[in-house]
Amino acid sequence: FPSSYPLPKFCVSSYFSHTLLLTDFPETVQTHKPHFVALHCQEVGGKNYEASMAHVDCFVKELLSSEALKEYSRARVYLDENYKCQESFTALGSFYFIHDSLKSIQQFDFKAKKFRKVVGRETCTETLEHTPMLEKEKFPQDYFPEVRTRRTVDSFDLVNIHLFHDASNIVACEKSPSVYSGTRQKALGYVLDRITDQRHERLPFFLFGDFNFRLDAKQVIESFCSTATVQTVRAADTNEVDKLIFRETENDRKVVLQLEKKLFNYVNQDVFRENNGTSLLEFDREPSVFKDRLSELEISFPPSYPYSEDSSQGKEYMNTRCPAWCDRIVMCPSARDLVLKPENEEKSVVYDNIGPNVCMGDHKVTTASTHKTRIELPCV
Known part of the structure; x- marks a missing residue:
C-alpha cells in the first residue's frame, strides 16, 4: 500500500449465536458498511457438539x-x-469478509512465511492443523485454545481466544484474586508470548473472543453484603461448603445473596444494568495485569454474560454467575495507535455490544468498529 493509504472501516466481533449470525449480524454489517469484517466465535456447534x-x-x-x-x-x-479428536479440538470459528471496494488484500502464509493475495471465498473445516494460512494451538489441559490469522488491510494479526471459566462460585469467592483468575492470567500470558515471539515478524495484533474475565467475586460480595451475616451450609457426605446465604441483620433477615456452585442469586439484579453496570468496573481487575502489553477501549456497555437463554427475556441475566464482561476486544499498543491517532475524531471508534433486546444465548456480542480513520502505511 502507498503511504497515507486510508485505513478501511472495519468491524471486529466476538461470540455469535445462530440467531445473531443470520439476523442481527447482517443487519449490523448493513448499518456500518465496513470494508473489512472479522468475526470470532467460540463453542461452534454449541455445548452439545455431537448433536x-x-x-x-x-x-x-x-x-x-x-x-x-x-x-x-x-x-x-x-x-x-473435528470434535472427535479431543486432543486438538478447540470449537473455535473465525470468519473474515472483505468488501469489493478493497483491492490487493493479502493474508499471511505461516508455512511459506509470506503474504498471499486473497481471492474468492474459501471455507476450511476439521483439518485446521494442516492449513498454512493460520496458526491453531490448543493449550495443555489447564489452558484453553487460540487461533491466529494475519492480514494486510494494514498488516496486523487477528487472534481468536477462549479462556477457562469459573467452575464454582463458591471457589471463586474464596480469595482475591480467585484461583480461576490465576489460570486465565497464565493462559493469556502464554498467548501473548506466542504472538510476540521470534518465529515471525512482530506485527500489531487484535485479540478478541471469550476471555471469561470475571469480576473479583470476593470483593463484589463484600461490597454487596457489607452489613449482612452469612450462613454456611455444608454437604452432609463431604463436609464441603455447599451453599452460602447472606442475610440482612434487620428487615426480617431478608436474603440478600444466595451462593452455590452454579448459583449467584443477588436480590438486586438492576445494579448490573444501571448506567450499564459501569460502577462495577472497579472489580474488573483481570485485564490490569496486562496493562503494559494490552490496551482496550473504554467500556460503556453492560456485562456481556450470563444472559437468560429464554427467548422472551433478552435483557435479563441468569442467576448462575455474577455478571461480568467476559467477551472483550483488546489490542497491543501499536494496534491501538492504528485506530486512535490523535488527529482522528474520538467518535470514529465504537466499542459496544449489540442485540441488547435479543436473546442470543448466554453471551451478548461485543463489537468494535472504526470510521474515517487514516494512517501511514509502509509500502508492501
Whole structure:
C-alpha cells in the first residue's frame, strides 16, 4: 500500500449465536458498511457438539448467501469441527469478509512465511492443523485454545481466544484474586508470548473472543453484603461448603445473596444494568495485569454474560454467575495507535455490544468498529 493509504472501516466481533449470525449480524454489517469484517466465535456447534455440529455448515452457507454480504466476494471461514479428536479440538470459528471496494488484500502464509493475495471465498473445516494460512494451538489441559490469522488491510494479526471459566462460585469467592483468575492470567500470558515471539515478524495484533474475565467475586460480595451475616451450609457426605446465604441483620433477615456452585442469586439484579453496570468496573481487575502489553477501549456497555437463554427475556441475566464482561476486544499498543491517532475524531471508534433486546444465548456480542480513520502505511 502507498503511504497515507486510508485505513478501511472495519468491524471486529466476538461470540455469535445462530440467531445473531443470520439476523442481527447482517443487519449490523448493513448499518456500518465496513470494508473489512472479522468475526470470532467460540463453542461452534454449541455445548452439545455431537448433536449440533452437523448444522454448522448449513448456518455458514446461509450466512454467506445473505443479502448483506453480497458485496463481500472475498471471504475466509475457518471452523474447527473435528470434535472427535479431543486432543486438538478447540470449537473455535473465525470468519473474515472483505468488501469489493478493497483491492490487493493479502493474508499471511505461516508455512511459506509470506503474504498471499486473497481471492474468492474459501471455507476450511476439521483439518485446521494442516492449513498454512493460520496458526491453531490448543493449550495443555489447564489452558484453553487460540487461533491466529494475519492480514494486510494494514498488516496486523487477528487472534481468536477462549479462556477457562469459573467452575464454582463458591471457589471463586474464596480469595482475591480467585484461583480461576490465576489460570486465565497464565493462559493469556502464554498467548501473548506466542504472538510476540521470534518465529515471525512482530506485527500489531487484535485479540478478541471469550476471555471469561470475571469480576473479583470476593470483593463484589463484600461490597454487596457489607452489613449482612452469612450462613454456611455444608454437604452432609463431604463436609464441603455447599451453599452460602447472606442475610440482612434487620428487615426480617431478608436474603440478600444466595451462593452455590452454579448459583449467584443477588436480590438486586438492576445494579448490573444501571448506567450499564459501569460502577462495577472497579472489580474488573483481570485485564490490569496486562496493562503494559494490552490496551482496550473504554467500556460503556453492560456485562456481556450470563444472559437468560429464554427467548422472551433478552435483557435479563441468569442467576448462575455474577455478571461480568467476559467477551472483550483488546489490542497491543501499536494496534491501538492504528485506530486512535490523535488527529482522528474520538467518535470514529465504537466499542459496544449489540442485540441488547435479543436473546442470543448466554453471551451478548461485543463489537468494535472504526470510521474515517487514516494512517501511514509502509509500502508492501
